[in-house]
Amino acid sequence: xxxNFQLTxxxxxxxxxxxxxxxxxxMHACAPEPTQTQEPAGxxxxxxxxxxxxxxxxxxxxAFISSDxxxxxxxxxxxxxxxxxxxxxxxxxxxxxxTVSEDGKVYVFSLIENATFHDGTLFxxxxxxxxxxxLRDPDVDSPTKDLYSNIESIExxxxxxxxxxxxxxxxxxxxDLSDNHALMLKANTPEPxxxxxxxxxxxxxxxxxxxxxxxxxxxxxxxxxxPSLEKIDFIFFNDQTAQVEALRSGQVDLVMLISADLFNTLxxxxxxxxxxxxxNSFDLVRLRADRSPGDDPRLMQALRLATDRQAIFDxxxxxxxxxxxxxxxxxxxxQYFSKDLQTPERDIEAAKQLLSEAxxxxxxxxxxxxxxxxxxxxxxxxxxxxxxEAGINVEVKVEPESVYYGDDGWxxxxxxxxxxxxxxxxxxxxxxxxxxxxxxxxxxxxxxxxDRLASLAGTTLNEDERVEAYNQIQALLxxxxxxxxxxxxxxxxxxxxxxxxxxxxxxxxxxxxxxxxLADQ
Amino acid sequence: MASLSKLTDSSLGVVPTWWRRLSxxxxxxxxxxxxxxxxxxxxxxxxxxxxxPLIAPYDANEIIPADARQAPSAEHWFGxxxxxxxxxxxxxxxxxxxxxxxxxxxxxxxxxGTFFGLITGYxxxxxDEITMRTFDSLLALPALLLALLLLxxxxxxxxxxxxxxxxxxxxxxxxxxxxxxxxxxxxxxxxAASLGGETRSRILLREILPSVLPTLSVESAMRFSYAIxxxxxxxxxxxxxxxxxxxxxxxxxxxxxxxxxIPWALFFPALAISVVVIGVNLMADGLKRIMSADEVN
Numbered sequence: 090x091x092x093n094f095q096l097t098x099x100x101x102x103x104x105x106x107x108x109x110x111x112x113x114x115x116m117h118a119c120a121p122e123p124t125q126t127q128e129p130a131g132x133x134x135x136x137x138x139x140x141x142x143x144x145x146x147x148x149x150x151x152a153f154i155s156s157d158x159x160x161x162x163x164x165x166x167x168x169x170x171x172x173x174x175x176x177x178x179x180x181x182x183x184x185x186x187x188t189v190s191e192d193g194k195v196y197v198f199s200l201i202e203n204a205t206f207h208d209g210t211l212f213x214x215x216x217x218x219x220x221x222x223x224l225r226d227p228d229v230d231s232p233t234k235d236l237y238s239n240i241e242s243i244e245x246x247x248x249x250x251x252x253x254x255x256x257x258x259x260x261x262x263x264x265d266l267s268d269n270h271a272l273m274l275k276a277n278t279p280e281p282x283x284x285x286x287x288x289x290x291x292x293x294x295x296x297x298x299x300x301x302x303x304x305x306x307x308x309x310x311x312x313x314x315x316p317s318l319e320k321i322d323f324i325f326f327n328d329q330t331a332q333v334e335a336l337r338s339g340q341v342d343l344v345m346l347i348s349a350d351l352f353n354t355l356x357x358x359x360x361x362x363x364x365x366x367x368x369n370s371f372d373l374v375r376l377r378a379d380r381s382p383g384d385d386p387r388l389m390q391a392l393r394l395a396t397d398r399q400a401i402f403d404x405x406x407x408x409x410x411x412x413x414x415x416x417x418x419x420x421x422x423x424q425y426f427s428k429d430l431q432t433p434e435r436d437i438e439a440a441k442q443l444l445s446e447a448x449x450x451x452x453x454x455x456x457x458x459x460x461x462x463x464x465x466x467x468x469x470x471x472x473x474x475x476x477x478e479a480g481i482n483v484e485v486k487v488e489p490e491s492v493y494y495g496d497d498g499w500x501x502x503x504x505x506x507x508x509x510x511x512x513x514x515x516x517x518x519x520x521x522x523x524x525x526x527x528x529x530x531x532x533x534x535x536x537x538x539x540d541r542l543a544s545l546a547g548t549t550l551n552e553d554e555r556v557e558a559y560n561q562i563q564a565l566l567x568x569x570x571x572x573x574x575x576x577x578x579x580x581x582x583x584x585x586x587x588x589x590x591x592x593x594x595x596x597x598x599x600x601x602x603x604x605x606x607l608a609d610q
Numbered sequence: 611m612a613s614l615s616k617l618t619d620s621s622l623g624v625v626p627t628w629w630r631r632l633s634x635x636x637x638x639x640x641x642x643x644x645x646x647x648x649x650x651x652x653x654x655x656x657x658x659x660x661x662x663p664l665i666a667p668y669d670a671n672e673i674i675p676a677d678a679r680q681a682p683s684a685e686h687w688f689g690x691x692x693x694x695x696x697x698x699x700x701x702x703x704x705x706x707x708x709x710x711x712x713x714x715x716x717x718x719x720x721x722x723g724t725f726f727g728l729i730t731g732y733x734x735x736x737x738d739e740i741t742m743r744t745f746d747s748l749l750a751l752p753a754l755l756l757a758l759l760l761l762x763x764x765x766x767x768x769x770x771x772x773x774x775x776x777x778x779x780x781x782x783x784x785x786x787x788x789x790x791x792x793x794x795x796x797x798x799x800x801x802a803a804s805l806g807g808e809t810r811s812r813i814l815l816r817e818i819l820p821s822v823l824p825t826l827s828v829e830s831a832m833r834f835s836y837a838i839x840x841x842x843x844x845x846x847x848x849x850x851x852x853x854x855x856x857x858x859x860x861x862x863x864x865x866x867x868x869x870x871x872i873p874w875a876l877f878f879p880a881l882a883i884s885v886v887v888i889g890v891n892l893m894a895d896g897l898k899r900i901m902s903a904d905e906v907n
Contacts, residue, residue, distance in 0.1 A: 474672070
């Protein structure tokens, strides 16, 4: 109702409604949901130009974006139905509120009623239906088509109401809706790749590929107190070191996704605020479990026993992150993470013993594949050094990331390191990485008990049951899983102290730039 | 166009022993301070490549977590890198890594290049045409681009780098050798040998090859310095040799990210590359001067 009044005022300027507006305003001041601030608080002055250093973007169609910079730019121009907060909870965005049926299969969303696209068109339920139909269309072949395969139907049940019906109950459905790709497009957009036509807080001004993309504040944004900034320049740099130097010399105001070493060089730099966000991003060391030599789980156990996690954590991460326990369910998921679970201490003799039991009394030669990005080459080199003591001789093969992931080498090799990004809920990793036959099951792991527990955790509406299932999954993976996860790394960045109110999210590309404002404002 | 041996024969009037020739050569090489410096540097690095493992205080890949990122000190002369490896030991052991790879590659390229140069220059005809046009097409590509293309095809390993050096430098050596052969071929002593019924291989090896040797030695030294640079460049680009090899180029690449924090891990391998390349170049320059002085004489 609140938004109906707003529309009326805005469109027809009916002055006699002012007393009612005042009443609504008072009601709203007492409302429990501050994120739903809808009052037309008068046009506040928008000031300041934020210059963000990003790696160049390639993809601009929201259905196919994948890198942090692509997602950051797209989510400035478009909006999600529901968003993720820096604390990993669900927050309303274009969906004002929602109800869930008792069996967990029907979700009804009420939409914001005064949101408009940058061309002035009103945002309605039809746009939601069109966008999600596109995201799950096998012909479009977006990476989300599997994620949304559980949706039976999407209907516009009113101009501002959408109903999703699911085939199976899915306790994480709201998280699925907040997926990086699920940005709302205008219905029947002919070429989403060239469009940049969203409801988002910023409008496109200019884009010159490989150089920069400039956006300005959307004066008609449905959240009237946002954005605070007048303009954002996304400036593209290929090189992380160059980004940091540009920040140091005042040519840009914000950098993200930088290495611990570069981050350390920024400590104590006047005029800069360091940013650190705990995440569930990790580097995975995995051994193919479906063929020799990895089909003997004792080999993976020997690798784990030969590893000194604390030394890796200190050397490679320099303390920015958390120790891992070999399962993708990290400490960030505090309600699901098994705190009491013990990973083995380094024990070279025990590792040698296991190796000889597995048939390698003289040690074993392996090739360790790793992409050339992040801390992965360093991790490989440290593992090589640590494992050598136990007679595990590793030849490191560093490959360009685009080649390693591009031609599916990462799914084929026996022993490899893979970087996995942070997700707001753990089920994603189980379903895509460890369930038998999953698309990205790079270790080719197949375990009936695991599959049963993963399916239970992913469908039950009983939270206690889910916690118990996740606990059992973690114990199972430590006992006979094909993976070793030595650490979860923090995301690091820095922002100029001329700006305030920026909160970096665990997935830095999802950080909300509409809240950022000049520090003196 | 006479060779070193023929010149000394005629100018001294006696047939000198190999020792007299060598001492004369060394006198000339060390007579100029610049050439002497270059030769000394080259020999020093070759010596390090041989005895490096005996004098290196640590293993090249030994990770000492407690010592990570330390500045140069009595314990770690060149400091330690981001993973706690001793930079001095890595630079020292890297000498063998880089010189053996570059040296062996150059040697192969010189042998293969000389073979093709001799045959094409002496025989001419369709074999010459086909071989030289093939080599021309290889030379049309910049060396580094050709190297990257080859490594993309044969995969990353030490042997691939060796193949790359041979493929990149064989055409250059072959061209140089061929040009000398073409100049020597019409001369009297070659014709005399030919008329005297010598076999073709004997003429090539006994009559023509000695005339090629002076130019070839200069060319080999030049190729050697380029090969060192190529191996380091490929390491820097992250292709070819794989971590944790103490390849100087790879060390520079790895240390680049930490340049502000631990500059010594970047400086010393970069210094080693520069010094050895300059050294070999100065030596090659000295050789060239001696050879051309001989020619003038």
